[in-house]
Amino acid sequence: MPEQAAQRYMQANLIPPDPREVDWKAAPPLCKLYRNCEQIPCAGTELAPVRSDKDTRSSGGSIPGLGLGQIGQMLADIYGFTRQCYQPSILAFLNIHEEYIYSLYPSLLLRSVPSGGALFPCEVYLLVGSESEDIPAGIYHYDAAHQALDILRRGDYSTLLQSALAHPQEPPPVITLLLSCVFWKDGFKYGAFSYRLQGLDIGTVISQTEIVARHAGFSATLHYQFLDHILNNLLGLDPLQESVYAVLTWGQALHLASQEVRDKAKPLLITPDLAKPVPEAMPLASIAHWPLVEAVHRASLLDTREAFRALHRLAPIQPPAEEEYETTALWTPDPPLDLWQARHSRHSANGFFLPQPLVAKQLGALLHLCMRGTTNDLDDYCEVLQHTLLYCVVCRVQDIPSGIYRYEPQRHALSLVRAGEMTSQLQGVLRQADHMHFYTSISFFPIGNYQSGLEVYGDRWYRVQNMEAGIIIQRLYLAAAALKLHCRASLDFNVPQTDAFLGLGATSTSLVQIMIAPECLIYQQYEQSLRI
Incomplete structure (x- = not known):
């Protein structure tokens, strides 16, 4: 039973390793950077807030007026760097671990979302459809360090995305965010325990995306179920190093497709363009470094449509049965x-x-x-x-x-x-x-x-x-x-x-x-x- 992998992981009741046992030299770069990759600068332009009690899902499917500057500002609000923090290192003062002592006052780059150890394992990608106003259709990576979009693929991949989702939307969204998890980002420090942290970290970015979208006057629809190998291939990811965790679509009238529509989805068409490699990024260590975590991750991947579940398959969580309290x-x-x-x-x-x-x-x-x-x-x-x-x-x-x-x-x-x-x-x-x-x-x-x-x-x-x-x-x-x-x-x-x-x-x-x-x-x- 594949479910046993997650159960074994939970039963292990893992704890983080002692900081003195961490190989701090193995820390990856804070930001994912692509080599020799074309970029589109996306300096922010503030969106006028929408302050209304009306359901933002009730009007047209497009996003009027959402151009490059507005998208850049939204990405900065979701996952851009907001502050640089200087903090004294207790390890440095105690001289416990000399390899960790970069300085007595190391700095951290912080964002609008929290992250365990300020290590931020999430990466943000953008799929832009052909109806976008001033961003060419394509696949992009958000480079927070340079406030720019890395161009990974050119062309409209909306149909491919729709085919990979368990419950695609009607009409197809113009803007889609794909949130991935880079396992070694915090894995080098927290070891196998990091797998527990990473879901929480991605959840904070999901929440921030919903808050920023709501402020702009439209909704974010969240997808947990999708064909992993299709989306990972689309982004050029090695799924044991980095894997898509969540997909969020932006729009104003995005309705989940019915079960009948999903069953009649067109078969996946792998175009020749998809076989072309994306620009190269720095390779990272594999999740196979921790066999139990690798087992859970592999068992979590969805490879066929038969693995998809209909809406409302899982009943809402119920509080324990008890007497009425105050x-x-x-x-x-x-x-x-x-x-x-x-x-x-x-x-x-x-x-x-x-x-x-x-x-x-x-x-x-x-x-x-x-x-x-x-x-x-x-x-x-x-x-x-x-x-x-x-x-x-x-x-x-x-x-x-x-x-x-x-x-x-x-x-x-x-x-x-x-x-x-x-x-x-x-x-x-x-x-x-x-x-x-x-x-x-x-x-x-x-x-x-x-x-x-x-x-x-x-x-x-x-x-x-x-x-x-x-x-x-x-x-x-x-x-x-x-x-x-x-x-x-x-x-x-x-x-x-x-x-x-x-x-x-x-x-x-x-x-x-x-x-x-x-x-x-x-x-x-x-x-x-x-x-x-």
Whole structure:
């Protein structure tokens, strides 16, 4: 059974290697650069925001007025570099690992999305159709270092893309983003544990894409199911080094094709042009470096249409059956927080918080948009995310008693799971005490059900479940930034102990922890803006 690979990976309960054991010289370049590749500069031109409560999916299929400058700005908002951070190296001061000591104050390039270790394993590609206004039809790679589009292939590949998707859209989109995962980007540091991180990282980019598209007045439709070998070949990728994880289409009236339309899709036509190699990029290490990760990844790939699943095959995740507990209604901000405005101020706290309480209105604003649904090829359009629950451990929030709560997004309310002071128990589930839960105001835990998803989608569900958790991470980060609070996502907790602490059932598990509180400013690093 191919599902066994993901189950074995989860049962291994992997942890990151000791930093002193990492071969820092094996670190790949931060940016993927193509050699001898033609480029199209795409300096940004700000799009006028669309502030409307109307469904942005309700008008024409084209994207009027979306030219090169606007697309360049959207790509910069999604995945461009926003800040340069200078931070003192603890390893340097302690002289623990001399090979890592590039300087006493190494710098990091940051983006509008968080990433484990600021290593950013995601790469962004663009498929442009023939109806684009001023970008020639073709396949492009977004070069964030030079704010340009690398030309990988010329020509309209929209028909090929439609044939490779499980549920193509009507009409075909003019602009499509393909998000890939470069396994060695963070694998050199985190080893086999990086496979868990990578789905979360790609999920934050998915979330940011949806937020930027919504600001521009149109929708982003998310595809998890596609023929991997077709899209990887289209981008010229070695699937054991880099592989497409998600496809997002931009438009204003993109409706998922019915099952009947999908079954009648034209057969794949591999044109002679597709056999031509794309420009060469620096080769990276293979995922085969970790046999268990390679097994999960290979089992996750979809090679035939028979592997596709119809819409709504997987039932929404259900909370555990329990007695009715006290419910606390939350304040609803009007207007809602503008997550797009917070993209440049998104900040990952270093784990040192101030022991100051939040007010209940801040908690209501944080939660208001974090579980909003997406349009995707699993469930079509839903008002809330269908396959992830959100648990909240309240430590310091005025007018809300301390305890464990489950967020009910359709009612915008908290359902009490267990009352009482939880900071000591929360601190106890950490693998390393590198941050203090005694100072954290609130901790969020996205909860998933791997078992039910694996039964329907096979091993591919492991990365899909983590991508949905990543969507929540990015929304909480931006909401915290909009409220001038600080946020930190972490996987540094013991999963079985945390599941028991939260009172989860046998099939549910905690995916990631997101801590929010006012930050102790004395520990902040110096950051320089790189805004485009």
